[in-house]
Amino acid sequence: APSQLPSYANRYDFIIVGGGTSGLVLANRLSEDPNLTVAVVEAGDSVFGNPNVTSSTGYGLAFGTDIDYAFQSTPQEHAGNKSQILRAGKALGGTSTINGMVYLRAETSQIDAFAKLGNNISWDSLLLYYKKAEGLQRPTEIQSQLGATYEANQHGFEGPLTVGWPTEMVGNNFSQTLNTTYAAMGLPWNEDPNGGHMRGWNVYPQTSDPSANLREDAARAYYFPFSGRANLHLYLNSSVQRITWEAQSNTTLPSASGVAYKDASGAEEQLLANKDVILSAGSLVSPLILERSGVGNPAILKQFGIEPKIDLPNVGENLQDQTTGSYGTTANLNLTGTSDYVAYLNIHDIFGDDTEQLREHVQSSIPAWADEAVADSGGTANRTAIQQLFEIQHSMIFDDEVVISEVLVKAPSEGSGSISYWGLMPFSRGNIHISSANASAPAYINPNYFQLDYDVSQLVGTVKAARRNANTAPLKNFLPTETSPGLDVVPANAPKEVWAEWLKSTYRSNFHYISTAAMMPKEMGGVVGDDHLVYGSANVRVVDASVLPFQVSGHLTATLYALAERAADVIKAAHA
Numbered sequence: 001a002p003s004q005l006p007s008y009a010n011r012y013d014f015i016i017v018g019g020g021t022s023g024l025v026l027a028n029r030l031s032e033d034p035n036l037t038v039a040v041v042e043a044g045d046s047v048f049g050n051p052n053v054t055s056s057t058g059y060g061l062a063f064g065t066d067i068d069y070a071f072q073s074t075p076q077e078h079a080g081n082k083s084q085i086l087r088a089g090k091a092l093g094g095t096s097t098i099n100g101m102v103y104l105r106a107e108t109s110q111i112d113a114f115a116k117l118g119n120n121i122s123w124d125s126l127l128l129y130y131k132k133a134e135g136l137q138r139p140t141e142i143q144s145q146l147g148a149t150y151e152a153n154q155h156g157f158e159g160p161l162t163v164g165w166p167t168e169m170v171g172n173n174f175s176q177t178l179n180t181t182y183a184a185m186g187l188p189w190n191e192d193p194n195g196g197h198m199r200g201w202n203v204y205p206q207t208s209d210p211s212a213n214l215r216e217d218a219a220r221a222y223y224f225p226f227s228g229r230a231n232l233h234l235y236l237n238s239s240v241q242r243i244t245w246e247a248q249s250n251t252t253l254p255s256a257s258g259v260a261y262k263d264a265s266g267a268e269e270q271l272l273a274n275k276d277v278i279l280s281a282g283s284l285v286s287p288l289i290l291e292r293s294g295v296g297n298p299a300i301l302k303q304f305g306i307e308p309k310i311d312l313p314n315v316g317e318n319l320q321d322q323t324t325g326s327y328g329t330t331a332n333l334n335l336t337g338t339s340d341y342v343a344y345l346n347i348h349d350i351f352g353d354d355t356e357q358l359r360e361h362v363q364s365s366i367p368a369w370a371d372e373a374v375a376d377s378g379g380t381a382n383r384t385a386i387q388q389l390f391e392i393q394h395s396m397i398f399d400d401e402v403v404i405s406e407v408l409v410k411a412p413s414e415g416s417g418s419i420s421y422w423g424l425m426p427f428s429r430g431n432i433h434i435s436s437a438n439a440s441a442p443a444y445i446n447p448n449y450f451q452l453d454y455d456v457s458q459l460v461g462t463v464k465a466a467r468r469n470a471n472t473a474p475l476k477n478f479l480p481t482e483t484s485p486g487l488d489v490v491p492a493n494a495p496k497e498v499w500a501e502w503l504k505s506t507y508r509s510n511f512h513y514i515s516t517a518a519m520m521p522k523e524m525g526g527v528v529g530d531d532h533l534v535y536g537s538a539n540v541r542v543v544d545a546s547v548l549p550f551q552v553s554g555h556l557t558a559t560l561y562a563l564a565e566r567a568a569d570v571i572k573a574a575h576a
């Protein structure tokens with residue numbers, strides 16, 4: 001029988017914790033069925049009219065404001081013991097309201113890696129959901145002339161998420177300059193990096209609405225146009241503290257009864273779930289809610305007086321993040337407009353003739369790295385499993401030749417130029433855990449940047465590619481002198497150690513935190529199966545960046561929207 005709303009106003013079929021990037025996809029798709037009732041409990045507020053959000057060229061404006069959690073990492077042992085700011089969005093729409101809006105997916109083999117871990121997900125199956133989410137706005141004639149290209153069969157044009165090229169793209173033949181430069185570097189033009197093969201350079205699309213010149217975030221795409229649905233209720237400024245549980249018999253799995261949350265006044269309230277409680281609070285929060293609800297490593301939970309409910313020691317383990325930085329030059333060209341030109345390079349592009357040697361070094365280091373990862377997890381990680389995960393990653397990098405470096409030339413202006421660079425496939429693993437039973441206490445968050453030596457090599461190789469890029473004609477003619485790091489700091493033929501020292505003092509988090517409730521077998525350190533159900537629970541799921549077992553070389557949201565679209569179908573089917 002259909003559930004009735006609001007005869008029992010605090011009871012819903014589904015409670016979604018976190019109205020962010022993934023959570024709002026679920027809220028939308030589950031509430032498509034008028035017989036299902038859905039509550040979204042979101043810690044932040046609506047940011048519909050917030051100019052720090054809506055501006056399609058305002059990246060960074062929201063940083064440090066009250067919609068940026070700006071979590072702190074622990075001092076990073078392998079990078080001078082400095083801590084990092086870990087940004088995430090506190091708003092309806094989550095981190096999609098403050099992010100860089102890059103819409104780029106993944107390499108096929110990175111999605112096929114889900115299946116290597118036993119999950120029923122492949123590039124081909126997820127492509128349907130990438131397309132279902134996407135509403136690509138075809139480029140205008142001018143945008144096409146400036147380099148916006150795509151292959152129509154890889155895209156969706158009817159989905160709720162508006163994707164398009166920037167309204168004001170950089171002109172002045174800048175794309176021709178880059179084209180000739182990359183040709184000289186041996187890097188081809190890539191007609192469409194969203195088709196699963198990312199190597200090459202291109203003009204990438206954004207999660208923005210070019211006709212309205214607005215950022216497209218998860219709330220604009222999946223919530224506001226549907227907010228009139230009677231079966232969809234939104235609780236803003238409401239922070240979930242923990243899952244509440246049904247009284248349990250010996251024979252049944254623990255079943256969530258609902259959630260306890262604090263409303264804007266700080267009072268604790270409860271919502272009840274007929275069916276599932278779904279955590280979509282992001283990879284730096286969902287594992288903490290599990291722990292505060294008794295799901296995790298019993299040794300950690302007991303330390304804070306929390307009674308263990310489900311023994312799942314890998315909750316919060318496997319934390320992975322990428323690192324990024326900026327290379328600087330002087331410039332004698334003054335351009336305006338958005339430069340969305342990105343180059344993706346694989347292991348051969350970065351290491352050339354040294355690739356074979358690196359392949360063997362990484363291969364032979366894997367057993368020792370697995371030991372180190374187990375030690376850093378406090379003995380929680382399963383060594384055989386970690387070794388297997390590292391082998392899969394090695395194969396993606398060296399056999400499938402996924403792109404490992406991203407280099408983005410910004411439009412030079414006011415005398416200076418810059419090239420942002422990203423190392424995309426780090427091996428290092430850290431963890432995140434509660435430091436108190438109290439939800440307002442900051443968590444222990446350790447991404448463990450540069451724990452493993454490959455990650456240093458990868459970033460050094462990547463920044464050297466940025467330097468090569470700036471020093472290749474014709475771009476070289478417009479970016480005459482390096483200012484950061486500067487040849488006095490890192491000379492032309494500087495060894496890796498010199499580069500590493502500079503990188504470790506200037507890098508920052510790429511904010512692509514993943515894997516803290518990984519989708520893989522429990523024995524391998526997984527927390528959820530491919531139905532997103534938390535192992536050992538009857539009805540608690542996690543649908544957000546926490547579940548990704550490996551990094552993707554694109555940026556996360558494209559894949560998260562697709563994965564959440566798939567999750568909605570899986571959840572509907574489970575309750576059909």
Ligand SMILES: Cc1cc2nc3c(=O)[nH]c(=O)nc-3n(C[C@H](O)[C@H](O)[C@H](O)COP(=O)(O)OP(=O)(O)OC[C@H]3O[C@@H](n4cnc5c(N)ncnc54)[C@H](O)[C@@H]3O)c2cc1C
Pocket residue numbers: 017018019020021022023041042043044087088089090091092093094095096098099100101102103104238239240241280281282283285510511512513543544545546555556557558560
């Ligand atoms: C600065 C920055 C730039 C980025 N740039 C890009 C980019 O250009 N392209 C790209 O694809 N990706 C980018 N990313 C990454 C990407 O945006 C995120 O990985 C993605 O949005 C995360 O989605 P999610 O569903 O996992 O979580 P989120 O979107 O973060 O959603 C989590 C939601 O849960 C809410 N929440 C948290 N705790 C609670 C609680 N206790 N109770 C209730 N609600 C709670 C939060 O307020 C939030 O709304 C960027 C990230 C950052 C931080």
